[in-house]
Amino acid sequence: MAEEKKLFKVTIDNITIEVEPGTMVLNAARQIGGDVTPPAMCYYSKLQGSGGKCRTCLVEVAAGSTADPRPMPKLVASCRTAVMDGMVVKNITSEKVADARAGVVEFLLINHPLDCPICDQAGECHLQDLGYDHGKEGTRYEFKRRTFEKEDIGPYIQLHMTRCILCYRCTYVADQLTDKRVHGILDRGDHSEISTYISKAIDNDFSGNMIDVCPVGALTDKTFRFKNRVWFTKPVDAHRDCDKCCGKVTLWQRGEEVLRVTARKDEWGEVQSFDGKPGWICNTCRFDKKKTNDWVIEGLTNVNRHSVIAQNKYPGLITPKETIADVMGGRAPKLLMDIHDISDVNSVDISALPGPATSKTFTTVLKGKVS
Numbered sequence: 190m191a192e193e194k195k196l197f198k199v200t201i202d203n204i205t206i207e208v209e210p211g212t213m214v215l216n217a218a219r220q221i222g223g224d225v226t227p228p229a230m231c232y233y234s235k236l237q238g239s240g241g242k243c244r245t246c247l248v249e250v251a252a253g254s255t256a257d258p259r260p261m262p263k264l265v266a267s268c269r270t271a272v273m274d275g276m277v278v279k280n281i282t283s284e285k286v287a288d289a290r291a292g293v294v295e296f297l298l299i300n301h302p303l304d305c306p307i308c309d310q311a312g313e314c315h316l317q318d319l320g321y322d323h324g325k326e327g328t329r330y331e332f333k334r335r336t337f338e339k340e341d342i343g344p345y346i347q348l349h350m351t352r353c354i355l356c357y358r359c360t361y362v363a364d365q366l367t368d369k370r371v372h373g374i375l376d377r378g379d380h381s382e383i384s385t386y387i388s389k390a391i392d393n394d395f396s397g398n399m400i401d402v403c404p405v406g407a408l409t410d411k412t413f414r415f416k417n418r419v420w421f422t423k424p425v426d427a428h429r430d431c432d433k434c435c436g437k438v439t440l441w442q443r444g445e446e447v448l449r450v451t452a453r454k455d456e457w458g459e460v461q462s463f464d465g466k467p468g469w470i471c472n473t474c475r476f477d478k479k480k481t482n483d484w485v486i487e488g489l490t491n492v493n494r495h496s497v498i499a500q501n502k503y504p505g506l507i508t509p510k511e512t513i514a515d516v517m518g519g520r521a522p523k524l525l526m527d528i529h530d531i532s533d534v535n536s537v538d539i540s541a542l543p544g545p546a547t548s549k550t551f552t553t554v555l556k557g558k559v560s
């Protein structure tokens with residue numbers, strides 16, 4: 190009979206689970222799920238070697254193990270710390286963690302332009318979520334923020350280095366998914382930046398996955414830029430027979446138009462796995478198949494992440510009951526007043542005009558009224 194594998198018991202925020210030896214604290218917390226799970230801006234379970242760069246996943250280890258129950262002297266990065274049997278970890282139950290995470294967010298935002306109102310990533314940006322959860326109203330930073338010119342890296346991707354938090358995920362994608370990496374982190378310290386060597390184009394069948402792994406809006410899809418706000422789009426799961434990738438994607442539609450194609454994401458913002466393999470998608474599926482009839486639609490995407498894109502349009506949504514008809518003896522609500530009847534200013538029915546209204550529209554109409 191096969192020998193039974195010994196599991197390690199770990200308690201995170203007072204919830205105890207058993208995990209395999211070698212599991213990182215972050216992954217143990219993901220097995221519990223929900224708020225207990227620390228945020229992760231650089232760790233990405235499908236990218237080897239990722240993690241240990243951003244420090245958003247810091248946790249307090251209140252007891253190291255059953256054998257040595259002393260607390261760890263400093264907060265540790267949960268994506269790089271393996272569980273020990275009997276370990277006790279605090280995340281949301283630790284004041285030290287809350288304080289340190291606020292500090293980490295302040296650091297991540299030191300050079301960030303906070304241009305969420307025009308950033309394509311707004312609504313699904315992990316840094317935006319972190320900012321709301323832990324950010325402060327002001328900054329203590331007194332120096333000039335770093336600025337960079339936008340850079341086209343290849344035909345489909347534009348880099349906004351000002352938004353980058355140097356998580357290294359895109360470089361791991363290039364290393365692990367494409368034939369050869371032509372970009373990386375140049376320079377050190379405050380001068381570090383993502384770039385290609387003399388702006389060499391990133392042109393590879395799987396390069397678009399860099400956009401999906403970027404936790405902020407630093408790598409943007411040039412075919413989607415400024416086309417829409419993500420919360421106005423309707424995400425649907427779809428697939429096609431593809432000879433290069435799994436062909437399983439999310440289509441972001443507005444009406445019948447496909448505005449964007451991405452890999453399918455899980456509740457941690459990572460690409461979902463299919464048959465045990467990460468569901469990376471190729472550039473043909475992502476950038477060239479932008480018609481609904483290129484795809485077999487499976488149905489609405491269930492967005493797991495707590496985010497604005499999860500609002501309004503999902504199956505099982507409970508909407509408040511409309512009561513007016515009940516109290517009006519069955520009559521449906523009606524517009525009680527036509528504003529055009531009682532206001533000179535609103536004498537133009539803008540929605541009935543064939544094109545946009547101009548000052549001429551109003552002077553003509555008002556003149557007609559006065560004379």
Ligand code: SF4
Nearest residue numbers: 353354356357359403
């Ligand atoms: S561009 Fe995006 S994925 Fe690449 S290092 Fe910067 S934040 Fe990370």
Ligand code: FES
Nearest residue numbers: 241243244246268
């Ligand atoms: S997720 Fe752990 S250090 Fe970034």
